[in-house]
Amino acid sequence: MLAGIGIGGLVVGSSITAGVGTLALAGYLYRHRGSPGVPWFIAAALAISVWCLAYGTALVVFELPLRAHLTALWLLAAVWSGPLFLLFALAYTGRTAVVRSWQALPLLAVPTVATGLLVTHSWHSLLWTTFRIDPVFDLATASYSLQPLAYLVLVFTLLSAGLSALLLFETVVSYGPLYRGEAVAVGLSVVPPAVGSLPWLFGFGPYPQLNLTPALFLVHVALDSYAFVERNMFETNPTTRRAAERSAVDDIPTPLFALDTEDCVVTVNDAAVETFELDRSAVLGEPFAAVVPASGGTVDGSESITTTTDGRERQFTVVTAPLTDPADTVVGRTVILQEVTKEREREQRLDVLNRVIRHNLRNEMTVILGHADLVADRATDEAVLDSAATITDSGERLLATGTKAREFEQIRGSQTDTRTVDVADLVGEAVADLRAEFPSATVDIDVSPGTDTSLTTQPRVLALVVANLLENALAHNESDEPRAAVTLSESETGLDIGISDNGPGIDPSELAPIRKGTETALEHSTGMGLWVASWGVTMLGGDIDFATTDDGTDVSVHLDYTDG
Incomplete structure (x- = not known):
């Protein structure tokens, strides 16, 4: 009996302590409410706190109607905790676009429907039947038959929590030691409560009527406190780096394409959409050669290609780089196109101009020097002879200048x-x-x-x-x-x-x-x-x-x- 009372007291005490500790953590994190993911984490923490406090209280309440209502309360908090924690993980790891899009609606729809069913539980048997007090360790534990709809909602909550952990672990793999301690701590924090819920949820073990999840939330709040208080998890977080990576791609002023191993387009930046007048969603999955038809080059190396848009030829230099995953496996490549149409046109004009000037300079100066020699041969006036000599000297210097320019141009261009x-x-x-x-x-x-x-x-x-x-x-x-x-x-x-x-x-x-x-x-x-x-x-x-x-x-x- 003493052992039973001791275990019962430990379970109740742990549940209440976890509830109070989680509530205190939520209050502490309120100062960081402007940081990515913090509002969702605070909401999840409040749900967990209600869950732990309601269940801990229910274990000492033997009056059947009140006991059933307390069960409905902690289940209501439980079905919200998983989706809210998943929304936190999405926002914290930089996937705020998902949180703000229609994709977040199913996450909120399931617990919303479950809330309506739990509030009206006394009027129907859609969630459970045969509710009765079934004491163990002198606690007011209860036995009841969960219905398929209840299993669906609770499994959805567990899957949400599991996906949250995977997102946080993905951060560890992707970003290395920068956020490792925090992400590991928060990711592991969902494991003890999730494991503790399985015997109760699926009815196995010596005491299936006793749900150890609230008590195990004590480990959860300890790990979260380590991440949020000791490690200042919200001072720096992956959102900044993910935003920087996304911004770095979109802010590149030259067209960038990310291709898979089959050279099909998986993403494009804003410059590519604008330069080639692309429909961003339509080109995804299309072969790069079809999206940017080119001639006169290849994208298999640092080459140049020529495209035709509205009857006008445009020239681009091409730089490619492999894309690798964290295991250094090549999963595709990036292609960056730098337009050089104006530069090439200017070079062509300069080449033509240089050739014309050098050719005309040589021909015209040959004529001038010939006439200067003729004047010098026939003139007797000293002033005329001096002028002829001056013309000859100047002409020869000009010819020498043209020769130097031609020699260097030949070397530079070859x-x-x-x-x-x-x-x-x-x-x-x-x-x-x-x-x-x-x-x-x-x-x-x-x-x-x-x-x-x-x-x-x-x-x-x-x-x-x-x-x-x-x-x-x-x-x-x-x-x-x-x-x-x-x-x-x-x-x-x-x-x-x-x-x-x-x-x-x-x-x-x-x-x-x-x-x-x-x-x-x-x-x-x-x-x-x-x-x-x-x-x-x-x-x-x-x-x-x-x-x-x-x-x-x-x-x-x-x-x-x-x-x-």
């Missing part, structure tokens, strides 16, 4: 070969070519002891860089004995090429646009040589620096051994 060369030999060849043009100049080559002059690079580009820098050093050198020196030395990361001269130095106005990488109406360079050298070094992945000294100009070029 797939230049990358191979290992001896930079010392390459510099020697450039110096030999220039000596014929500048016979009075002295050019020295100095290789620092121990320097590895082998470099994997693009020889044509590097030769063009060296030639233009040396030509600039000699062509503008007005010294009686023009000199230039090329030094090769090894640094920690690569090869340094230094070119110095004893000329007048480069005017700062010439260097300003080179260093900025652009010309303006007020800042522009008068020659192509420095531009070609700067662009070439950039193509090689190196660095170039100009310095004007009292002795002339020092140019430093650094090329990494690992770059090409």
Whole structure:
């Protein structure tokens, strides 16, 4: 008897304590009512509190009518607890759109109908029959036959609670340690009450009339208190991250498609809908090739494709990336399209313009130089001869500028070969070519002891860089004995090429646009040589620096051994 009273008292005490503790937790969380999911959790906590308090009270009430009404009360609270907890889990894990849509209506419809049946339980037998007091451990436990409708409602409540736990565990798997402690605690909190309800619900065990669920809610409130009080579960939650992921996709200003393993569309962002005038729901499940018909490329790599919309061709670069699940299994891929129609059209116009200008410049300057030579041959007036010489000099400089531009354009537009060369030999060849043009100049080559002059690079580009820098050093050198020196030395990361001269130095106005990488109406360079050298070094992945000294100009070029 004492043991029986002790067990009975433990069950009643645990149920009442769980009810009071859950009510206190709901009051504590009221301060977080603006956080995602908190209102639903508070509602679920209130339902659980009523459930525990009503059942704990019912265990000491032996008057049959009141006992039946208390049973109806705790069952009413029980059928609401599962759906409300599921709505909390949906909102907490960032699925607020589901909570606010028609999909949430069934979750609320079932407990609403059950509430009506429980309130009117004394007028019908749709939920149970043969209600009677069946004491165990000196408690006013009751036995009754649950009807199919009652089983349907109660199983729905258990399934709702189970789905809540799965959603929270999914958060653990998806987001790793960020929300792990909180989600595990809340997810596990539904297990003891759910397991405790099974003997009562399905009538097995030595005391099926005793429902241990309210008493086991004491474990539930302890785990929830750990998550909400100790771990500040609502200070940071998965809603923020899920919203960020969704926003990151929708806010991308370029079209994005998510495809499954069969290349069928599973989602698109707003930019894709707007760019291709898509019906978002209609394209889901359709092959990507049918949604975005393309020609001239492929989406199997970083390629470009051409689409036709309203008779107008549009060009896109394509970048794809695999989509993997938490187990690193490839489940699809993303396709991002960046429209480059205007850029390609501008490049085409510039190419045409460059070709026309270079062609006309060469042809017209050939005519001009020919007539200048004719004038010089036939003229006797010194002023006319000087003018003819001036025309010839200017024309030759223009032709040289066009030649430099053409050489660099040819290199830039082609797939230049990358191979290992001896930079010392390459510099020697450039110096030999220039000596014929500048016979009075002295050019020295100095290789620092121990320097590895082998470099994997693009020889044509590097030769063009060296030639233009040396030509600039000699062509503008007005010294009686023009000199230039090329030094090769090894640094920690690569090869340094230094070119110095004893000329007048480069005017700062010439260097300003080179260093900025652009010309303006007020800042522009008068020659192509420095531009070609700067662009070439950039193509090689190196660095170039100009310095004007009292002795002339020092140019430093650094090329990494690992770059090409």
